[in-house]
Amino acid sequence: MKNNLNSPLPISVTCPACGMLCDDLSLNDITPVSIKNGCAKSIAFFEQSFKSSNESACTPSLSGKPTDLNTAIKAAAEILAKSQAPLFAGLGTEVQGMRAIMRLAAKSNASLDHMHSESTVRNTLTMQNGGWLTTTLSEIKNRADVILAIGTDIASSHPRFFEKLVWDSTSLFSKPTPEVIYLGVPEEKAKAGTSPDGKQASVIGNDTSKVPEIINALNAMLINKKINAETIGGISVATLQALIEKLKAAQYAVIVWSASSFKFSHAELTIQSIVQLINQLNETTRAAGLPLNSGDGDSSVNNTSAWLSGYPTRNRFVNGKPEYDNYHFSTQKQLQNSDALLWVSTFNPVSPPQTTLPNIVIGHPDTKFDGTPDVFIPVGIPGVDHAGSMFRMDSSITLPLKKLRNNELPNLSEVINRIEAELA
Amino acid sequence: MITLLKNGKIYDPAHNKDGVVEDIYIYQGRIVPKPLDHTKVTQTYDLSGKVVMAGAIDMHSHIGGGKVNIARMMLPEYQQKQMQEIKNLSEPEAHICTPYCSHHATPTATDTGFRYIEMGYTAAFEPAISPINARQAHLEMGDTPMIDKGGYAMLGNDDYFLRMLAAKKDQKAINDYVAWILHATQAIGIKVVNPGGISAFKFNQRRLNLDENHQHYQVSPREVLQSLSRAVHELGIAKPLHVHCNNLGAAGNFETTLNTMGASNGLPMHLTHIQFHSYGTEGDKKFSSAAAQIAEALNKNKNISADVGQILFNQTVTASGDSMMQHLNAKHANPKKSVIMDIECDAGCGVLPFKYRDQNYVNALQWAIGLEIFLSVEDPWRIFLTTDHPNGAPFTSYPHLIRLLMDKTFRNEAFAKLNLDAQSMSNLTSLNREYSLYEIAIMTRAGASKLIGLNDRGHLGVGANADITVYTDQENREAMFAKPDYVFKNGELVVKNGTVVKVVWGATHTAKPAFDIGVEKDLKDYFDRYQTIGLDNFKISDAEIFDDGRGSVVVNKN
Numbered sequence: 011m012k013n014n015l016n017s018p019l020p021i022s023v024t025c026p027a028c029g030m031l032c033d034d035l036s037l038n039d040i041t042p043v044s045i046k047n048g049c050a051k052s053i054a055f056f057e058q059s060f061k062s063s064n065e066s067a068c069t070p071s072l073s074g075k076p077t078d079l080n081t082a083i084k085a086a087a088e089i090l091a092k093s094q095a096p097l098f099a100g101l102g103t104e105v106q107g108m109r110a111i112m113r114l115a116a117k118s119n120a121s122l123d124h125m126h127s128e129s130t131v132r133n134t135l136t137m138q139n140g141g142w143l144t145t146t147l148s149e150i151k152n153r154a155d156v157i158l159a160i161g162t163d164i165a166s167s168h169p170r171f172f173e174k175l176v177w178d179s180t181s182l183f184s185k186p187t188p189e190v191i192y193l194g195v196p197e198e199k200a201k202a203g204t205s206p207d208g209k210q211a212s213v214i215g216n217d218t219s220k221v222p223e224i225i226n227a228l229n230a231m232l233i234n235k236k237i238n239a240e241t242i243g244g245i246s247v248a249t250l251q252a253l254i255e256k257l258k259a260a261q262y263a264v265i266v267w268s269a270s271s272f273k274f275s276h277a278e279l280t281i282q283s284i285v286q287l288i289n290q291l292n293e294t295t296r297a298a299g300l301p302l303n304s305g306d307g308d309s310s311v312n313n314t315s316a317w318l319s320g321y322p323t324r325n326r327f328v329n330g331k332p333e334y335d336n337y338h339f340s341t342q343k344q345l346q347n348s349d350a351l352l353w354v355s356t357f358n359p360v361s362p363p364q365t366t367l368p369n370i371v372i373g374h375p376d377t378k379f380d381g382t383p384d385v386f387i388p389v390g391i392p393g394v395d396h397a398g399s400m401f402r403m404d405s406s407i408t409l410p411l412k413k414l415r416n417n418e419l420p421n422l423s424e425v426i427n428r429i430e431a432e433l434a
Numbered sequence: 435m436i437t438l439l440k441n442g443k444i445y446d447p448a449h450n451k452d453g454v455v456e457d458i459y460i461y462q463g464r465i466v467p468k469p470l471d472h473t474k475v476t477q478t479y480d481l482s483g484k485v486v487m488a489g490a491i492d493m494h495s496h497i498g499g500g501k502v503n504i505a506r507m508m509l510p511e512y513q514q515k516q517m518q519e520i521k522n523l524s525e526p527e528a529h530i531c532t533p534y535c536s537h538h539a540t541p542t543a544t545d546t547g548f549r550y551i552e553m554g555y556t557a558a559f560e561p562a563i564s565p566i567n568a569r570q571a572h573l574e575m576g577d578t579p580m581i582d583k584g585g586y587a588m589l590g591n592d593d594y595f596l597r598m599l600a601a602k603k604d605q606k607a608i609n610d611y612v613a614w615i616l617h618a619t620q621a622i623g624i625k626v627v628n629p630g631g632i633s634a635f636k637f638n639q640r641r642l643n644l645d646e647n648h649q650h651y652q653v654s655p656r657e658v659l660q661s662l663s664r665a666v667h668e669l670g671i672a673k674p675l676h677v678h679c680n681n682l683g684a685a686g687n688f689e690t691t692l693n694t695m696g697a698s699n700g701l702p703m704h705l706t707h708i709q710f711h712s713y714g715t716e717g718d719k720k721f722s723s724a725a726a727q728i729a730e731a732l733n734k735n736k737n738i739s740a741d742v743g744q745i746l747f748n749q750t751v752t753a754s755g756d757s758m759m760q761h762l763n764a765k766h767a768n769p770k771k772s773v774i775m776d777i778e779c780d781a782g783c784g785v786l787p788f789k790y791r792d793q794n795y796v797n798a799l800q801w802a803i804g805l806e807i808f809l810s811v812e813d814p815w816r817i818f819l820t821t822d823h824p825n826g827a828p829f830t831s832y833p834h835l836i837r838l839l840m841d842k843t844f845r846n847e848a849f850a851k852l853n854l855d856a857q858s859m860s861n862l863t864s865l866n867r868e869y870s871l872y873e874i875a876i877m878t879r880a881g882a883s884k885l886i887g888l889n890d891r892g893h894l895g896v897g898a899n900a901d902i903t904v905y906t907d908q909e910n911r912e913a914m915f916a917k918p919d920y921v922f923k924n925g926e927l928v929v930k931n932g933t934v935v936k937v938v939w940g941a942t943h944t945a946k947p948a949f950d951i952g953v954e955k956d957l958k959d960y961f962d963r964y965q966t967i968g969l970d971n972f973k974i975s976d977a978e979i980f981d982d983g984r985g986s987v988v989v990n991k992n
Contacts, residue, residue: 022968024971030966033967033968033971034968105573109577134507137507137508137771137773138507138508138509138510138771139771140770140771140772141508141764141767141771141772141773141774141785141786142773142774143761143773143774143775144773144774144775144776145775145776145777146775146776146777146778147778147966148566148778148779148780148964148965148966149636149776149777149778149779151964151966152593152779152964153636153776174966175966180963180964181964182593182597182779182964183650261637261638262636292761295638296635296636296637296638298775298776312507313503313570314573316503316506316507317502317503317506317542317543317573317574317577318542318543318544318577319542320506320510320513320540320541320542320545321506321507321510321513322506322507322510332513332542333514334510334513334514399569399573399978401570405500405504406500406564406566406567406570406775406777406778407566407567407569407778407966407967408567408569408570408573409569409967409971410569410971410978
């Protein structure tokens with residue numbers, strides 16, 4: 011596949027590689043990829059996108075045999091027509107792609123689950139249980155004076171967080187550079203919080219699995235309950251008390267967590283405890299939370315699903331009516347209950363789960379398979395091959411993605427709409 | 435292709451027509467003069483005895499933007515409950531849900547369009563678009579079929595504006611910024627929510643009164659209001675500044691509301707969901723109706739208009755930009771949960787579920803206060819029919835609300851079911867007024883169109899867009915307004931007997947006053963230094979609204 015760029019270099023681009031959706035990147039070259047304001051994730055994303063795939067990767071296939079787009083679309087429609095209850099999973103797409111998928115799902119009685127929902131659902135459950143108090147990236151940049159990151163170094167998943175929001179001293183309200191505190195972050199990762207002038211993040215404990223008991227203790231201490239122990243989760247009570255004092259004294263503390271880093275069961279209860287801590291801090295001062303997202307369009311997919319069906323994922327349609335169950339409608343469970351799989355991953359070549367179900371894969375041209383899908387339709391990469399709209403991690407911002415290159419690859423929404431038309 | 439609507443009783447307040455029997459001709463989506471005799475009429479609807487009005491316009495309804503979507507995510511149980519109980523009409527509340535009222539506080543974008551058009555509404559306006567979130571608002575509205583839409587952009591808590599005000603920038607600079615925001619966000623009006631208060635909450639101020647200073651910027655809500663209302667006025671857009679006053683929902687807040695009217699300095703100003711801002715502190719419970727004082731002030735101050743924000747009893751969700759007051763009110767949430775956000779040095783939001791109960795003293799009185807205001811404000815051109823959807827009740831309860839206004843017996847029967855202490859604190863039964871069809875047409879059509887500045891909607895004169903609703907004149911006004919016989923959108927029949935027969939897509943209404951593009955120089959610097967997106971990505975192009983050809987942009991001129 012040739013990289014036939016849509017406009018002359020350098021091109022200013024919005025990067026969909028992580029939930030920060032940085033729009034200050036400038037693509038200076040593509041062979042090799044060179045990006046102003048790039049980060050590890052954006053460079054990897056654009057290298058992957060511009061890597062010259064062989065022609066065959068851009069050709070649809072039926073059981074591994076190359077075919078034309080029309081035939082592939084008909085074959086996909088046939089699978090869905092025969093299916094009573096297909097599973098649409100992966101869902102690595104943006105707003106426009108998800109709109110199309112929702113219409114097809116309503117028509118084919120599909121259930122819907124995003125590839126990262128195992129993490130997302132922990133946040134959703136928390137929000138549905140008691141709500142939360144959160145903030146957005148520009149507020150953090152201009153207001154935060156303490157940043158407490160729980161179980162995550164932030165930078166591994168959101169590489170420019172510190173550069174753009176913390177170390178950059180330009181802010182609306184003259185404030186000191188925020189103090190960064192890691193709680194329950196593995197030692198080797200804690201260096202991510204070291205500022206360019208060498209100031210290291212404070213680190214409290216390295217064991218993420220101890221986070222639940224530590225947060226519960228912090229909640230107790232915040233409302234002046236006496237702790238009858240010297241250490242909690244391996245941390246001295248005095249250290250935790252000092253942390254509480256710091257949070258209470260902060261003008262605008264931001265507490266960051268990543269649901270995907272909480273690898274213990276019922277992590278939603280721990281997230282609820284974090285939310286409780288934030289709510290209690292707000293009785294006297296200001297503090298706010300920032301849940302990190304996992305990527306592959308998770309925020310876009312959940313928002314679009316919510317305004318089109320009334321529910322975030324995991325949901326399904328039965329006779330065109332939406333239903334919601336964030337336990338039963340997981341990919342893992344629905345692979346057992348469904349009679350066909352449509353896997354979608356357009357940003358990254360994420361492989362579909364192994365299945366014996368009739369299956370359709372619509373996604374990144376470089377998608378690799380453990381088994382051979384019945385139908386594979388390679389489609390354009392949003393923000394590279396076609397325009398689109400994408401939600402940032404904080405859900406308050408939606409940014410346009412640009413088309414950077416001209417090629418033969420169809421958009422996901424085009425393909426989905428044509429499959430839907432075949433079903434009519 | 436001429437369509438003739440024959441012999442209908444026309445209620446068209448824009449042309450002083452109060453039930454006159456006339457014919458309407460439609461050609462290419464518009465109302466045209468009676469054609470020459472030889473012109474072929476292709477379709478005729480005999481509307482003898484039917485009531486004909488322009489399509490209704492909801493000038494304040496949260497149909498797009500992040501807040502209701504947050505509510506959808508937080509409250510999946512609403513929709514689930516609705517699916518189960520859709521026909522369970524035995525709620526022992528004074529608002530008796532009828533088969534016409536889904537009482538669904540968080541409909542999907544698709545359902546929003548369908549439910550509106552089924553009631554004869556052909557346009558609705560999202561009143562709280564935070565500029566930074568405008569793209570989402572337009573994406574959601576873009577997925578809302580059947581009706582026209584538009585929105586008001588929120589200013590007055592954004593740091594860019596507050597910095598300008600604190601630096602005492604001249605009015606022209608403010609005007610240019612306000613006009614730039616209208617263009618960038620594709621909005622038709624400007625709103626201010628709790629002037630200065632949302633920003634002050636980020637600095638840990640918990641209340642902000644009209645003449646109290648924002649602790650960082652050292653400017654008062656009064657100054658914010660005066661600067662913005664002057665900007666809107668001087669830019670010459672029709673829609674007056676849309677004001678959600680300070681002290682939402684607080685006992686005794688009617689004084690803030692009266693003082694806010696005073697702060698208008700005679701310039702046009704619209705006070706929104708005024709019911710929530712008409713509370714006194716009398717009585718044992720220190721919560722009373724100040725509807726009489728508010729109505730008297732509205733009657734006197736001809737530059738002020740208001741919509742009511744009526745509450746009706748049942749489960750709903752309150753979704754507001756007023757993070758300061760919603761944080762304070764979170765303890766009253768039912769079920770007990772709330773989402774509060776600080777947003778991008780631009781805005782805030784607070785979303786909390788609420789269950790209004792007729793046996794609760796405060797809720798019952800809120801219901802009565804809204805109706806007292808409706809019935810005591812004399813000029814129907816300056817008072818508008820809203821429930822602040824979904825905050826007071828879902829918009830699907832409008833037919834019920836219309837009956838409460840038009841039918842005194844029905845109203846008094848509902849009143850008699852309320853909490854007794856609340857009954858003793860309201861003079862509602864002494865208000866004998868019953869709204870006429872003509873007055874309803876003013877409130878929901880001609881007045882709304884004039885207020886917002888829609889060029890060719892809300893009336894039935896030659897040249898108007900043929901958005902037309904036809905009702906059977908029934909004594910039960912709720913049944914009548916819930917299920918029109920016909921609704922025409924752009925001249926096409928889209929609803930028959932209350933059911934959608936054709937899916938169409940409406941336009942997005944905007945206002946784009948002239949301004950000095952030089953304002954972008956400082957804005958670009960501000961975005962580069964302090965915001966986390968670029969200026970160019972903040973702006974929403976027409977092409978984004980055209981989308982895949984469904985959408986269109988109407989620029990209304992004034």
